[in-house]
Amino acid sequence: MAATETATPFADVFAPASEEQWRQKVEAALKGAPFSRLISKTYDGFDVQPLYARASGKPRAFRGAGDWAVTARVDHPEGAEANKLALTDLENGANGLHVVFAGSAGAYGFGLKDAAALALALEGVYLDAGLRIVFDLPGDTAAIVEAIENRVAGHDLKTLDLSLGLDPLGAAALSGEALDWPKAGLALAARVKALHEKGFGGVVAADGRIVHAAGGSPAQELAFALAAGVDYLRALEAGGLSLEEAREKIDFRLAADADEFVTLAKFRALRRLWASIETACGLTPRPIRVHGETAWRMMTRRDPWVNHLRSTVAVFSAGLGGADSITVLPFTQAIGLPDALARRIARNTQLVLLEESNLGKVADPAAGSGGFEALTESLVERAYSLFQDIEKAGGLARALASGLIGGEIAKIANERAKATARRKEPLTGASEFPDINEKPVAVLIPAPAAPAANPKALAPQRVAHPFEALRDKAEAAGARPKIFLANLGPIAAFTARATFAKNVFEAGGIEALSNDGFADTAALAAGFKASGAKLAVLCSSDALYAESGVAAAKALKDAGATVWFAGRPGDLEAALREAGVADFVFVGSDVLAQLTAALDAA
Structure with a gap:
């Protein structure tokens, strides 16, 4: 462009359109149909409008600076085999590991078989190389925590990025067994205080993935995580930690699914919700650590290649919503233990979004967007209302034991099941556009049959299962x-x-x-x-x-x-x-x- 030329003033060329003009065009396109046809309703009961004005002045809650950590699953039952897979992931772009034990919330049929497998699984892994290590622990954690302590012995724990994931409330929800929370809370506080004195950072996890996998709504997932976090905060303070120290011990975990807008808003809403808790406690809000995992609920066994698309949308949404680390379930996870190809694609899904699309470079890219701000605000309001219901019931343990939480989640899960049966919520490859001549894909170990679940348990379920059962029949x-x-x-x-x-x-x-x-x-x-x-x-x-x-x-x-x-x-x-x-x-x-x-x- 010559020095005397100026850029075309596009804003002057195209006159701004008003909402009134837009509505006139919409009414013409609808040909007499009601405008309400363009308004959708979430499972949490609030509307999603087709158009929003620009938002301004909304509070923001940032994640830490920099890209999110790409965490690869370590879930082969045998430690030595898990180690081979983990080292391959680390050598090819992953900068974190998600160490999963059998029986944990994120196991989905697999996971390291016992505490003894941990040392083998992490052989040759340089924990002090800036890696993010997230642990998924079963209900009985004593031996595993001891194994973790042995593995990190000799390291300066302040330099390690570990999330141990102690979560007795989540374990109770997953098993359906009643928890004596006053007693369990004291035991948790004593263990966390001992780990704190040894230098451990993130020790406790408030895990909303359990609610999502059981069929719950986004606000229910947020309310569960918030209630768990508050109960842990109280227990740790009662056990001798200051509030400042206690909050540093709590990490959060959420599921990310293919509902792009709601997932993004959900991760943003969690930071807003916890910031309000910190403020109520007299603390100055600080960025929390949030781990995201692509949702088990949306995975399909049939035409599993479509899982790539769902997972990509989920990672995109969680990353832009502010996740600090993300695990992608490989596309064959519902079929069996994923092989090297499936793990490679899961890893590269994140790497492409980070290194080629630079999605981690902006702290809160949805800020100011009318739609995202409205969704975030609606989720904050609904989740906080559900959190208050849990508090009125006496806390999370009592709300679980009384059936309050399970009953409400079951209502949403049933609504979703009806929508799936009528294909109002289609799953490509399962309920829509099936490939009946699909070729089988390779896995290392076929998925085991799901164990019988306690009726009170928040057991994981996949939306596609009923259609897959028909295909099997x-x-x-x-x-x-x-x-x-x-x-x-x-x-x-x-x-x-x-x-x-x-x-x-x-x-x-x-x-x-x-x-x-x-x-x-x-x-x-x-x-x-x-x-x-x-x-x-x-x-x-x-x-x-x-x-x-x-x-x-x-x-x-x-x-x-x-x-x-x-x-x-x-x-x-x-x-x-x-x-x-x-x-x-x-x-x-x-x-x-x-x-x-x-x-x-x-």
């Missing part, structure tokens, strides 16, 4: 069940609904047999007979349904088919059912129940 029969796509009329008439029907039935492991369509009902019935299928789904346009849908359904029924109908039947429902239609599949129908019935009939 379909494939256990040997020959895969089939459904004939009864395409009536020209291609333009049936393609949309045939594609929809194929997507629906293959989500249950029922192979859809396609064709180029049939001109009349006789040819349609003959085509079904030739297919060898037991099921048929009628696919066509509304116009052809009105003209010959009933006759086509009767012809298929007479030919021996269990007949399904793609689309809403409208005024034809009674006639179609009389003609033999078993059920109707459409956007919003209970696909899970329909697939269960279809498999029974196949």
Whole structure:
């Protein structure tokens, strides 16, 4: 650009648009539909608007400076094998380890088998090289903590970045067993004080991942972590630590899922919530240590490659939301113990976002965004209200024992299950766009069967499991069940609904047999007979349904088919059912129940 030239004043070229003008455009696009169609509601009960004004003057709570730590899982049961995998991760870009023990909140079927495995697992790992080490401990921690103390002996503990993760309240929630908190709190305080005197930093973990994995909402996850943190703060102060010392011993852990906006806001909200607790205690708020882990709940066994996409969104959101360290569950975690390839991709997911996209360079990039600030504020308000309910119940241990927390989480989990069954919350590769011819992926050890859980336990669950169970049932029969796509009329008439029907039935492991369509009902019935299928789904346009849908359904029924109908039947429902239609599949129908019935009939 020449010295005399100036930049184009874009702000003057494009006149600013007002919200009123935007609404006029929206109303025209909606063609008479209510504006409320653009407003979504979260499981925590607050609205998400389609447009927000710029926010200003909102309080901010920063994480520490610099990139978040890339922590790789150390979860092979055998210490020596876990060590090989961990060293490979550290040699190829990871700068932290997430050491998982069997039976812990983050185990998901695996983890170091015992305390003796720890020394082998961390052989050759230079703890004083700036590594972030996060431990996931089971309920019985005495032997493991002793093993950790032995491993770090001789180090200046003030230079190590360790998060031991003592969490008796979380262990009680995970097991469903009642906890005598006054007694357990005193024991925890004595242990933490002893570790404090030896120089340990982060010792206790307030872990919200347990609530997320059990199906809870973001505000429930935050309230649980906040309540645990406050109970630990009280216990440590009663055990002889000052409030200043006590807060330095508490770390936080949250799950990150593929709901980008809410996840980002959730991590921001935690810092705001804890800052308010510190202020109420007479402390000047300081940055807390928050560890994020991509959510177990969103992982799928079917078409696991899509887990890469979900995990990338989760890391992006947790990182921009202010996580200090993040662990990515490898994409095969739900299938078995991940191999080197899966671990490499998990590691590189973070490295690409950090080193190529520079996502860790801005302290709080969502600050001032109307949408993110509104979501953060809503989560803060809802989570604090739930936290107050826990306090009124006498603290977290009593709220768990009374069923208050479990009951509320179960309500949300049931709502989510209904939304999943109707594909209002689709899971690509499981409930939507399934690949029934997918090739198996390699794992080191197949996943064990989930143990029977205490009914009071906040047991981890995956949203995709019901659909995966149907796929397993379909494939256990040997020959895969089939459904004939009864395409009536020209291609333009049936393609949309045939594609929809194929997507629906293959989500249950029922192979859809396609064709180029049939001109009349006789040819349609003959085509079904030739297919060898037991099921048929009628696919066509509304116009052809009105003209010959009933006759086509009767012809298929007479030919021996269990007949399904793609689309809403409208005024034809009674006639179609009389003609033999078993059920109707459409956007919003209970696909899970329909697939269960279809498999029974196949």
